Amino acid sequence: MTGRLKDRVVIVTGAGAGIGRSSARAFAREGAIVVAAGARSASVEETVRLIAEDGGTADPVVADVTRPEDMDYVVRTTVERHGALHIAHNNAGVLGTVAPVGGLDHAAWRHVLDVNLNGMFHSMQPEIAHMRAHGGGVIVNTSSTLGRHVRRPGLSAYAASKAAVTALSRTAALDHIRDNVRINVVSPGPTDTRMARWEGESEADRAARLAATVPLARMGTTQEVVNAVLWLASDESSFVVGQDLVVDGGSTC
Numbered sequence: 001m002t003g004r005l006k007d008r009v010v011i012v013t014g015a016g017a018g019i020g021r022s023s024a025r026a027f028a029r030e031g032a033i034v035v036a037a038g039a040r041s042a043s044v045e046e047t048v049r050l051i052a053e054d055g056g057t058a059d060p061v062v063a064d065v066t067r068p069e070d071m072d073y074v075v076r077t078t079v080e081r082h083g084a085l086h087i088a089h090n091n092a093g094v095l096g097t098v099a100p101v102g103g104l105d106h107a108a109w110r111h112v113l114d115v116n117l118n119g120m121f122h123s124m125q126p127e128i129a130h131m132r133a134h135g136g137g138v139i140v141n142t143s144s145t146l147g148r149h150v151r152r153p154g155l156s157a158y159a160a161s162k163a164a165v166t167a168l169s170r171t172a173a174l175d176h177i178r179d180n181v182r183i184n185v186v187s188p189g190p191t192d193t194r195m196a197r198w199e200g201e202s203e204a205d206r207a208a209r210l211a212a213t214v215p216l217a218r219m220g221t222t223q224e225v226v227n228a229v230l231w232l233a234s235d236e237s238s239f240v241v242g243q244d245l246v247v248d249g250g251s252t253c
Helices: 018-029 041-053 068-082 106-133 156-179 203-213 222-233
Strands: 009-013 033-038 057-062 087-090 137-142 181-188 244-247
Touching (some): 009 018, 009 106, 018 087, 018 222, 033 068, 087 106, 087 222, 106 181, 137 156, 137 222
Parallel strands (some): 009 033, 009 087, 181 244
């Protein structure tokens, strides 16, 4: 690691598992001070423990992105503890119920939209408010290639929410770049997390599916996604605004 984010203060939501945990650990390895936010205390505390083992600095904060007051609390607590907020990686999300549109329960639809889309809005608002009042900052939001290229039936709520996340992020990028708040998106394709593993699918079936749909013939790792997040969060991408960076092994080419 290069230490390219030394002493930057970073919030990562959905930091208790998967891409979020990898992101929090990677930011800390790059020298950042990390606030690991998530809905489950045990999960974010485990992330912080792993960061401490890596030699990094992190705090856990329990928060539900569906509650705007919780995200106000995350930003306020970050600034109170560390004096600043420079970067946010808004990553919290759920897959939700897999069902065809005609049979999807209304509550299941609302839950996915509430976490994935409303949660992104609730996260960005206090982050942007602080950043614009303190000279600027960088926000990276996690979307998905399923928001633009749906390969699996039954994911209407997830796909719709992720398409909306990209549109929301691009609009916010235009709204706030003159405030020196730079906003971009990363869209992972099939990534080796619990969410990407189909229930009941054997390893042989998974390998065959990936060979047929991903030119690299494998899932990506969470670190490969996080590498893109780190770049978008760093000064190396200082002229990149409102972009959706796809990390998918070629599956949407």
